[in-house]
Amino acid sequence: MCFGYWARKVCYNGSKSAIEGDNEKMKLKHELNDDERETLIELFHSYHDTILSEWLKVACISEDDPFRHEIMINGGHTIRLIVAYIEDPETQLVQQLTKKIAHERVKAKVGIGEFISNINLGRSIIYRVLEMTEAPKEAQLKYLLVVNDFFDLYMYHALTEYTRVKDSIIKNKSRFIQEMHSDRLSILGQVAASFAHEFRNPLTSIKGFIQMIESQTKTEETSAYFDIINHEMESLQEKITQFLYLSKMKGLDDQSETFSLDRIIKEMLDFLYPRFLDENINVHHDPFPQVKVYGVEGQIKQVLLNILNNAVEELSEVEGDRNVYVSLVEEESTQLTISNNGSMIPEHLLEDIFEPFISTKQLGTGLGLSVCKQIVEKHKGTINVRSSETETSFYLTFPKGD
C-alpha cells in the first residue's frame, strides 16, 4: 500500500535503495542551508512542549487505551524525531519509532482512521506553529516543505507497518478458524460415516423382510404402499452409499476394471427415463463412440446419477422447453459433458459447488457433487462446471481406459 507523493515514488522504485534514492531527491528538493536548519531545529526545541500539549488536547486517545501513557511519550519522541530528520533525512529512526507506534496502535485495537487522524493533527499543529514564527515567508515555506516531507515519510512507514501487522493477525485468525472448522468437519464426517455404516446392515435386512412380506401379502390395496416403502428404502440406501463414499469408507462394490463408459451412460439414461418423461425433459445426444474407462463401474454410475438428478431437479423448475444434452468424445482423454438449460448458478455458489453440504434445495444434503468430485478424482479425472444464463454444463474427463 502506498501513501502520498513520497510513498508513490518509493513504490515505483520498489527496493530499499530506491527509498534511499528518493531521500536523495527530497534532500535536493527541500534542502535547507545551515542557518535555516539550525533555526528550524531551535524552533522545535523551544516549541516542543507547546506542540505536545496542543496535540494532546485534540488527539483522539481513549480513556482505556492500554498505551495511554506511551502515547504522550511517543508524541515527544516524534517531535525529537523531526529534529533528527532535519539533521539527517536518511535517519533510520523514523522506521524504528513508527514500527513501535504501529504495533501499539494495533494492540490497542485502534482503527486506522483514528490512527491517521492523530498523525495529521500533529502535522497541522506544527504547521500552525511554523506560521506563527517571525521567519521570512520564503524560509517558512521551506520549513513547511521539510516538515511535510517528514510527515509523508512517517505516515508511509507507520501505515505500512500497521497494515502489515493487521494483515498477519487476520491471516492467523482465518487459518485458526479454518483449522477448527476442518477439524470439526472431519469429526462430524467420522460420526456420520460410522452412523451410515451401522444403518446399512439393519436396512438391508428390513428391506429383505419387507420384500418377503410383500410377496406373501401384496394386494391391490397395499401395492401402492409397498411401492412407496421400496422407493424410500432405495433412496435411504443411496444416501448412505453417498455418505460412505464421502467419508472415504469403501463402497460395497469397489472392484476396479475396464468397462464401457458409453454403455453405462445409456444405462443411466434408461434408468432415469421415467423421470425424464414425468418432467417433460428432452434428452439430446449423438450416437456415443465406444469408450473404455478403468475404474469402479458402480461409482461412475453414481456420478452420472448425481449430475443427471441435479439436471432433472433444476429443470423441474423451468417453464417452457426442458433439455438435457449429453456428449461423449474421445481424444487425448475421454471427455463427457452433461448440460441442461436451467437457470444460471450464481457465481458465489459456483466456487463452492463441489464442497460438501452446499445446497440450495430444501431437502438437499449437498453431497451429490462433492461425491462426484471425489469419485472422479479417484479415477484420475477432472470435473468442472460452467453456468450461463442459458445453460449449465458439467465437464468430466477421464484417462483413456485401454
Ligand SMILES: Nc1ncnc2c1ncn2[C@@H]1O[C@H](COP(=O)(O)OP(=O)(O)OP(=O)(O)O)[C@@H](O)[C@H]1O
Ligand atoms: N444442473 C444444475 N443446475 C443448477 N444448479 C445446480 C445444478 N447442479 C447442481 N446445482 C446446484 O448445486 C447445489 C449442490 O448440488 P449437490 O448435488 O451437491 O447437492 P444437492 O443436489 O443440493 O443435494 P443432494 O445431496 O441431494 O444431491 C444444488 O443445491 C444446486 O443449487
Ligand SMILES: [Mg+2]
Ligand atoms: Mg444433487
